[in-house]
Amino acid sequence: MAIIFLASASGAPGVTTAAGALALNWSKPVILVEADTTKTSSIIPGLIRGQVYHSTGLTEAAVADQYGALTPDKLWEQTVELSPRSVLIPGFKSLQGAAGAGPHFWRALLDALRPYESAGYDILVDGGRLHVNDPRLPLLREADSITLFTDRTLPSVAAVLAHWRSLDENRNTVPEWLLNTLNEIGHASYVDLLVTERPPRRRPGLSRPSPSRSA
Structure with a gap:
């Protein structure tokens, strides 16, 4: 089982x-876990267009975990089909539920996902x-690949560096929490950086010139 974070x-x-694009085009059966803890599910109203x-x-998985009942079968009950080879485990229904999910839940979630390795699933x-x-450190530590997204703006790049490394009082480079965590298990090289391009915005008040007509 490959875990891609x-x-x-x-x-x-x-x-x-x-x-979402990777899940729909993955070459193997795949389970997409919507594990964003800063918002509720955006894939259901977005990619799925609110049809589910x-x-x-x-x-529901977190509730099951509280009762010690987060089994692989229980987790599968939480999936929504995206395509014949991909399923989604939607994100939290509320921000309170997302904030209350601690390391124990993410470890239990990871354990419930493991049996699907024998079925040939990868995890996104x-x-x-x-x-x-x-x-979500249990997921980060077990990931086979971690891709950090950023755009070309200085604040976005600085935000990535703040998680990865910083400078001490002598301006020497020191590792931050993410680099420290991955260094402990020899996974620092598992991290890639992907720079995205934002589409250009048209300036307000400007419109495309209409094609001229010949007399």
């Missing part, structure tokens, strides 16, 4: 869009925005 340090530019009622997902994780000492 997608996230950003600020604003998640394109993370969910990329996760948000009745399953991480909220839409992590949204990273947080310092993120409670």
Whole structure:
């Protein structure tokens, strides 16, 4: 089972869009986990266009975990079909539920996903925005690939660096929480950076010139 974790340090530019596109075009059966803890599901009203009622997902999985009943079968009950080879585990229904999900839940979620390895599934994780000492560390530590999204603006690039490394009082480079965490298990090289391009915006008040007509 390959675990692919997608996230950003600020604003998640394109993370969910990329996760959905990858899930629909993945070469193997895949489970997409909408694990963003800064918002409720955006894939159901977005990619799925609200055609499925948000009745399953991480909220129900977290409730099952509280009762020690988050089994692989229970987790599968939370999925929504995206395509013949891809399913989605939608995100939380409320921000309170997302904020209450601690490392124990994410570890339990990971354990419930593991049996699907034998069935040939890969796992895509839409992590949204990273947080310092993120409670989703169990997923980050077990990921085979971590891709951090950013755009070309200086604040976005600086936000990535703030999670990765900083400068001490002598202006020497020191690792931050994410680099420290991955260094502990030898996974620092598992991180890639993807720079996205925002579409150009038309200036207000400007319109395209209408084609001229010959007499």
